[in-house]
Amino acid sequence: MTKTLLTTTCLALLGLAQAASADTLRLLTWGGYAPDEVIEMFEAETGHTVEVTKSNNEEMIAKLRATGGGGFDLVQPSQDRVMGPQMEFGIYKPIDVSKLDQSLFIPSMLMATMANTTVGDEVYGVPHVWGTSGLVMNTALAGEVVKDYTDLCDPAVAGKVSYRLKRPTLIGFAFAMGEDPFAAYGDEEKYKEIMGKVEAKLTECKANVKTYWGGGDELMNLVRSGEVTASMAWDTGGWKLNEDNADITFVAPASGALGWIDTFVLPAKGQADDAAYAWINFVMQPEIAAKITAVAGNFTASAGADEFAEEALKAKYQASFPQEAIDNIKWYPPVPAGLEAIEGDVLDRVQAAN
Template structure:
């Protein structure tokens, strides 16, 4: 019996669907930060698994915005910071719970894995695993200025020669420098708002010291290289990069504490390829792979043993910037509750608009 046209059409549709599913299985759609996905790591992953990696570069705000707009669709794996998971998850349900049976937990530093699981747990379910970590502090040209804490960016002798980001980390840093603990007020929006208002007044008074509010790293790095900026609130590896070029530029852990962040692995709610996502996570946490990623990002990772494979100069710079007392004083970002960023946003808008 000859097949009918209907049967042929159905067969062709089925073949098309099978091809589509197969193509889907062979691609990982990753939204992540710059420098977290070196080309040689992508090539090795493709060689070992047959899976292509489609990369979209982003940041915390954009990740939340993109996933919120699609209800958690469009990507198979995302890399938000650990403090940006439970709040958006509670409000917008952007992620799936992690299936911890598919993770090779022995590849992670136990303390960092446990801490991140705790900070990304909502209603008993874990939504994030640790990957890259680092800190924000002060980067200072020690030949041109002396600084030990964030308020030193506002001293009269460095007027017009400093830079910060007009973002929430700057508000938090100045709050800690004022002797307050903003994280302890996360559950008291009224008290948190009052503290942010005070920090906002400090930042407005400091505005004449700011050469520019930096938006991209090249702008800031080039300003430091040229001597146009003598001190800035900056990420640690930016300072170490500049230190490689000019020894007088140093990253300093502020007296009130550097701010510590952890960027994670999280699986979007409507991701299509969880298998590829888990394969990528386990692949990236292998020490030899993690060391390559760390070399590209310039930061340390949560991979157990990867630090032993990292660049000796970077390890020495880390040890210089973070004696034991400074490392113990790092203020690690906890999860951000819903509504907190709206309070900060209003304060940041006032600072921006002030003359």
């Protein structure tokens, strides 16, 4: 009788421990994506507690691979780190989109991320924080000329242009030339053909380039000093420069800014799915999302959150991203094996060209 009672008591305590564990959301995320204020508000409203581990894409994948998808209840890899790792390692579980308030998301971003994180018939990721690269320029000096990436080759801005010799430049120029490099990801020969056209354009454009920038500080200084009036760079960099010079800002190119999204994904062995869904629905509320933007510096996929952002940042965002520019963002899909080698060869030849 005592033994039975003891066993029953132990099982009851184990059940309580598991329930308590399920009330704790173990979040693996980036710095700034889970501010203390937001955590406190979530805990007060839901009764769940939150444990945050800050990480990056490489570490997230490594941690989940080591545990087979265990140790965390919600993770935030970039959307191009979802499909491949899931197919190769099986470290995520599908998302039940019926448990999400889809009205909280910007529709075009939600649809794009769901499409880019679908394996089989299952969705594995939904969007959270996003950013883009496009054009950063002095609009008073180059705004009438530079509307798209290839306009950086216009004689009117010769010697006043900068961009990186990296894959975003290849992708941006391809779109501006009327190609769709992402659609060619599954056709290596077609991709080589597109990259060949881009290589020719970038080689022709070399005479226009003041310098190929390497680091963000280098580019910021070039634009601030006036040595560069038009460049290919990221949105937050343009908005930062705008604080010093109202003529300088980020402009979404006519062919579309290139966008990255950090997602919400459920690890395969997560134990607190209810808390994970509650967190997603909580932080995607516009007022809460604006608090994350204030800390992280980037906007979220929360519909209408820009209205609650700090006034100066809201004005910059809305000027750079009218609705048509948001809907025209080209979101990076997963990169198939072999394409980066093709791109590397192209960049090497452009660098070496006279």
